[in-house]
Amino acid sequence: xxxxxxxxxxxxxxxxxxxxxxxxxxxxxxxxxxxxxxxxxxxxxxxxxxxxxxxxxxxxxxxxxxxxxxxxxxxxxxxxxxxxxxxxxxxxxxxxxxxxxxxxxxxxxxxxxxxxxxxxxxxxxxxxxxxxxxxxxxxxxxxxxxxxxxxxxxxxxxxxxxxxxxxxxxxxxxxxxxxxxxxxxxxxxxxxxxxxxxxxxxxxxxxxxxxxxxxxxxxxxxxxxxxxxxxxxxxxxxxxxxxxxxxxxxxxxxxxxxxxxxxxxxxxxxxxxx
Numbered sequence: 001x002x003x004x005x006x007x008x009x010x011x012x013x014x015x016x017x018x019x020x021x022x023x024x025x026x027x028x029x030x031x032x033x034x035x036x037x038x039x040x041x042x043x044x045x046x047x048x049x050x051x052x053x054x055x056x057x058x059x060x061x062x063x064x065x066x067x068x069x070x071x072x073x074x075x076x077x078x079x080x081x082x083x084x085x086x087x088x089x090x091x092x093x094x095x096x097x098x099x100x101x102x103x104x105x106x107x108x109x110x111x112x113x114x115x116x117x118x119x120x121x122x123x124x125x126x127x128x129x130x131x132x133x134x135x136x137x138x139x140x141x142x143x144x145x146x147x148x149x150x151x152x153x154x155x156x157x158x159x160x161x162x163x164x165x166x167x168x169x170x171x172x173x174x175x176x177x178x179x180x181x182x183x184x185x186x187x188x189x190x191x192x193x194x195x196x197x198x199x200x201x202x203x204x205x206x207x208x209x210x211x212x213x214x215x216x217x218x219x220x221x222x223x224x225x226x227x228x229x230x231x232x233x234x235x236x237x238x239x240x241x242x243x244x245x246x247x248x249x250x251x252x253x254x255x256x257x258x259x260x261x262x263x264x265x266x267x268x269x270x271x272x273x274x
Contacts, residue, residue: 009025013111027075052108052128065104069159071097072112074173074182077196077272078159079116081184082171083272085202090169090184093117097157108186113159120272133135190232190241197227197245198272199253203266207233207240215242221252 013019026094043053052064052072064072079093093113105265114131123134135141150156158172172186184194187202193201201219205211212231219226225247233240250269259267 017176021149032258048128058094064108065101066104067101068104068108069177070180071101071106071109071155074175074196075109075112075157075159076116076119077182078157078171078173079113080120080272081187081196081200081270082161083117083120084167084200084268085161085169085171085187085266086161086167087268088163089121089138089140090117091139091164092141093144093159093161094145095157095159097146097155098152098209099142099148099155100145101155102146102150104150106146109157110142113142113226114140114162114260120270163209184185184243187241187243188235192232192241192243193229194228194230194243195245196272199246199249200270200271200272201242201244201246201250201258202268203242203258203262203264204266205240205262207235207237211262212242213239215244215258218254218258218261219244219250222251224248 014021041157063089063146075095082093083090084111095106095109095113097109104113108128111128111131115128117140118126118134118138119258120130121138126134153174156172156174158170163169170186170188171184173182173184175181176183182196184192184196203215212229216226216229226244227247228245230243231240232243252269255267255269258264
């Protein structure tokens, strides 16, 4: 990164849209050069693994505050759940950041939600660098708004998606306790306390006796083990939401069978990354 004449003021590289010119590294001593080299190597390793490189010049968001960083993987998973529930490419996914972390720059979460959504839609090798471009090609946009006030949780991350049909879907999550345990705390108007594990199943149906047993029997007959189950409802006899964590993916034919035998108006299997 050294030119015969420093600084370089005339180079054909300056004309390329793919090039972002930065100042020359100021590592003059052997120790400084070694540390700079290690820092570059670590950043390259993260980039090749698809991880966030916060000091990359072409990543929107810049330096990430330590209080914001744990929210990145949670937002990706919330986006995966949201896309799974939608069953299609949303037109937009807006992120509302509420609570203490809203005092920091949270703009990187907009890129995080795009990465999670695109990965759930089957896009390959999505990174924090290329996610905005891929999303733009698919007509998907994301915005981040913040509010330092959060009701019920120290921090709350809410994803609001709009579909082309006009339908809107909302998924909220938080990080709980010292260990920052990821939790899904609501889907639309239904309150939950759900760990976003790798394999999930969601169903909307009319609240009535026997549905839980029917679902359990059907999954058991398909050799799918239920790790956890939660049911939330609007009111007795009204619409209910069932959320299950399972130990293996639920095949499409099993999902269709569950939808048929329960009369559910929605049944979705969601698989999240690690």
